[in-house]
Amino acid sequence: MSHSSKRREIIKALGTGALGLGALSPAFSFNILSSYPLKANHRIAVIGVNSRGLQHIQALAKIPNVTIAYVCDVDAKALANGIDLAVKSGSVKAPIGIKDFRKALEDPTLDAVSIAMPDHWHTPAALWAMQAGKHVYLEKPGSHNPAEAELLVDATKKYGKVVQMGNQRRSWPRVQEAMQELHSGAIGRVYYARAWYTNTRKSIGHGKLSPTPEWLDFELWQGPAPRKDFRDNLIHYNWHWFWHWGTGEIVNNGVHFLDLARWGLQVEYPKSVYSSGGRYQFEDDWETPDTQIASYQFEGGKTILWEGRSCNARDINGMGSGVSFHGENGTLELLNNSYKIFDNGNTLVKSAEPTSNIVVNQQGAGFDMDVDHFQNFIDAIDNGKSLISPYPEIKKSVLMCHLGNISYRTGRALDINTQTGRIERDVDAMKLWGREYQPGWEPKL
Structure with a gap:
């Protein structure tokens, strides 16, 4: 059988869940699992491998004493690609491909998960992983809304697991040096930071109701989100621009740069937030702003300004x-x-x-720049080394992004409790603090 024919057969099997643990006999499952050295290395499941998760695989494959034990995705094609990449990246054994990651969590020999799923899945998946006794590497933003961000912090405290946020820029050498320069007084008292991100994203058009592709389990893709019909302009990336599943550019990419701004200014929660903007470039189904300004005022006379332009890539400072x-x-x-x-x-x-010398991708992470961040995660599991991006700390930056969106959606400035990050004296704004869930899928401690 040719490689392409074999791969088509794998995709077909994955699409029906045939290679998931649920389809394996108990004896066969035991033989597969027992062939890995238990506790001689860290066995990790990579969850969500259509895009960013592939970079997780590449980074983890470079770390000694790490085995990619599972690759999980609701897209059978992405799943097959993830397995292929793991093998090509140096995995001694091909990881088990599985559609429903919850089955992988049942494996007592699994040590940790790395999550690169859509935003609406981040907190529920991380919570269930911790409840199953697994450590968590969680892609940004880690939450779909502020209530989930709070829930995730509570979960890290309750379950005592290592939870590293995928703000990998905190591990970059020059970023760390820059922070040392700022904090040692290189430019005197720092009072203002400007963060920005630009792109040339195209129109997503107007989606049409259509049958779900045979390679996709759309029910499982929606997971905790209330059910909607499948449209042909949603998957894989465009969900970012729908409030039901995504969080817009300020959370998608702004979280990286607002986190650095907050780190540099050495501030916690803002005292007020105001954001404005709109969907200006195209008339289509895109709901979140493609152009957004957000201003954050902090105690001590400090300000952070965010500028995001999803469809106009004129640069700032080159x-x-x-x-x-x-x-x-x-x-x-x-x-x-x-x-x-x-x-x-x-x-x-x-x-x-x-x-x-490896070029850093402007729209994401340079592949070489992820390894140190994952290594820090593994070291924290091994010997209690301090995390570079512990979620309880990064949650403050994530909340800045969510607050910017709430201000934008309500059309007014928000007063913020500087101790908790919560909105004060605005009942309507607080209605956007959480979300409704599909019955039976609610994340709970």
Whole structure:
């Protein structure tokens, strides 16, 4: 049988769940699982492998003493690709392909999961993994709404598992150096940060009701979200722009840069938030703003400004994404894994070039830039090493993004409790704090 024919057979089997654990006899399942060295390494399930999860596979494959034991996805084609990539990336054994990740959680020899699912799945999947005794590497944003962000923090405390947020920029060497420069006074007192992200995303058109593709389990894809009919412009990426499943650009990519801005300014929760913008570029089904400004005021006389342009990629300071910090004595521009410091006369004082020769993808992470972040996750499991992006800390940055969306959707400024991050004196805005769930799928501690 040719490789392509064999792969088609695998996809067909995966589409019917034939390679999931539920289809294996008890003896066969035991033989597969017992062939892995128990506790000699970390056995990890990668959940969601159509896009970002493939990069998880590549990064994990580079870490010693890690075995990719499962690859999980509701898309049979993506699942087959994920298995192929794991093998090509150096896996000693092909991981088990499984459609429903909850079956993988039943495996007592599984140590951890890495989650790269759509936003509406992040918190429920992470919660169920912790309840099953697994550690969690969780892609940004980790939550679909503020209530889920709070729930996830409570879960990390209750279950005592390692939960690393996929804000991998916190592990980049030049980013860490830039923060040391800021915190040691390189530009004096820092009072303002500007974060931005631009792209040239195309129209998603007007989706048509259509039969669900045979390779997709749409019921399981929707999971905790209340059921809607399948439309042909939703999957795989366009769900980001629908409030029902996604969270828009400010959460999709803004969380990286607003997190760096908050880290650099050494602030916690804002005292007020105001956001405006709209869907300007195209007339289509896209619900979230393609152009958005969000202003965050903090105690101590500090401000963070977000600018997101999904469909107009004119750069700022020569880069399509980044953060600039402004202080009494100058400016620090943080542009991916490099930075520059200018004095108040606009003279370049210091320039730190990228530490890697591999180009960093402007629309995501450079493949080489993920490994250290995953290694930190593994080290925290092994020996209690401090996490670089523990979710309870990164939740503050995630909440900034959610608050920006709530301000945008209500059309007004929000007053925020600086101790809790919660909205004050606005009952209507608090209606957007959580969401409705499909009955029986509600995440609970």
